[in-house]
Amino acid sequence: MSSTVSTTEIQSELTQEPGPLNASYGKLMMWFFIVSDALTFTGFLVSYGFSRFKNIDSWPIADEVFHHFPGLHGVDAPMYYVALMTFILIFSSVTMVLAVDAGHNMQKDKVVFYMFLTIIGGAVFVGSQAWEWKNFIKGEYGALETRGGLILQFVDSNTNKRVSIEDFAVYKPQYREQHKSNNGLWFRSEPPLDEYSVAEVTEGFMAADPSIVVRIEKIDENGHKIVLNRQESIEKVNQAVYVVRGANLIHNEYGNRLFADFFFFITGFHGFHVFSGVILNIIIFINVLLGTYERRGHYEMVEKVGLYWHFVDLVWVFVFTFFYLV
């Protein structure tokens, strides 16, 4: 050992020597990354704010969009699920900081235990987000879209409850097959045909109970969506050109399509961060198990990956506020 320098020694040269500001170079670089990543999220969130302020009188109401809870069907549970997700993420942040603390005291078993909990927490969070996406993409009641992109939703004017287009659309059999590359022109295809055509919904609406009316995207001064009377509703329904079910990047049954776009991009980008965080945690976890840091003499890698993990939690706090609360 006297003639060669082991990698562990080089490592400790780099990490143990306090760099500028009495922090190691590794930690400083993690802070650099966090600051720049925070600015990326800033870009997303302020452009969300821009679009929202631009459409301040017609933006979808988050409570009405996200009101599912696993196991509770048809129960209106606004925000409970996201609140639970927030707690899960904060809690996994706590187990991470406990792992860092155990690392300071060179307690390998505790580091292993707390990092394991952190990984589980992160995985549960990503899974929850997937479930949230599934509900959002699938949609619930369906809506009509006019040529100008205005979304027409349906409510029962007596109970003020939403009505699904399935409840009143008529069934008109169509002899139209989806154009796939294997049954038509080989270089062309079309997306799956909609379950309901505009004509089916429109005709069903005209024949339906007159208490079923249209709710438009505009918000009145009390913060509720404006509900039209029957006459106005019929007028609007006649302008419809598209049946929307659920949400994607182009159509959105909940209202403004930008809402869906930002939802996918912001929560998706954050979810990707959580996913990468889980992967990084697993890598460090394996290193802890192998005793790498025990031999190195310090657990600074756990601390660095912990910084990243807390940052992901921090971003979620903001996404939670601006997407679900405000």
Added chain:
Amino acid sequence: MGHNTEHKLEIFRGLLKFKSNVQKIWGVLIFLSIVTAIEVVLGIIKPQALMAQFLSMKLINWIFVILTLVKAYYITWDFMHMRDEKFGLQVSVVITLIFLIGYAAFIFLVEGNYIYDIMYEGFVSWNF
């Protein structure tokens, strides 16, 4: 680690002092949970009294933003151990972000509001 094992164990400017770092972590978790619970309850009830406009935003939204910043402070300061870092490091991270984020938020929101006004005054029809 060597140089960085000492933790500052006070939060709320010394109002609450913990015996160990682990205790402080749990204390901060309780505090963050309380703040989140307040946010969720306010978000579900939406008290009518907080719906008043204040500086072109609803009062309740200002409360949400402030509570979020409070949470951000404690996550950064206690979970990310910013409290134990040198003043220079704290300032170079926080001032940079406050300046750039504040600037971006201001300029984008003002612009969004301006475009709303243009659309509202009727030069552009939304539903054609």
